[in-house]
Amino acid sequence: MNRTHSEVAVSSGQALGRLFALSELIQQDEAAGMARLKLSRARAAVLWELHHQGPLTQRRLSDALNVTPRNITGLVDALELDGFVVRTKHPTDRRAILVRLTGHGAETTKKMAEGAGRFADQLFGSVPADELEAFVRTLDGVIERLRHVVESGDG
Structure with missing residues (x-):
């Protein structure tokens, strides 16, 4: 049976509103977690x-995070000053410098990963597997459509 737009129990506008609310709450939680670790989001x-990637050149970091090389330089400078990362010579390219985590940086990212795991368990730990699979499939479709909208400039 095909339902008309007015017969749908939940409208696409309501779904979008829920996504905005979810995004806002996730950002608030993320900001609180980053503040506890004394880090900015960037x-x-x-x-x-x-x-996740291991040591990288600043260029690779810039590309991976879709920010300018100048921005990465500033971020790495600050992270190095605070003892999270260190710059080292590239083992095979004399011209390149690698950015790698220090022990403090590795411990901090371990805390970040543990926090993300706890958060995922809080959100989804009691959701039945079939519902969680359906939720993830739905989100995958929404993400793919949003990527298309963003890339095409139709947003």
Whole structure:
């Protein structure tokens, strides 16, 4: 049976409103977590990228985070000053410098990962597996459509 737009129990506008509310709450939680670690969102993103990818050149960090090389330089400078990262010579390219986590940076990203795990458990730990799978499939579709809208400039 095909339902008309007015017969749908939940409208697309209501779904979008829920996504906005979810996004706002996640950002509030993220900001609180970053404040506890004394990090900005941008600095945390650099650490997170290094945590997942290992040592990277500043150019690779810039590309991965979609920010300017100048921005990455400032972020890495501040992270290095605070003892989260260190710059080292690249083992095979004399011209390149690698950015790597220090022990403090690795411990901080470990705390970030543990916090993300706890948060995921709080949100989804009691959701039945089939509902969680359906939720993830739905979000995957929404994310793919949003990427298309953003890339095409139709937003």
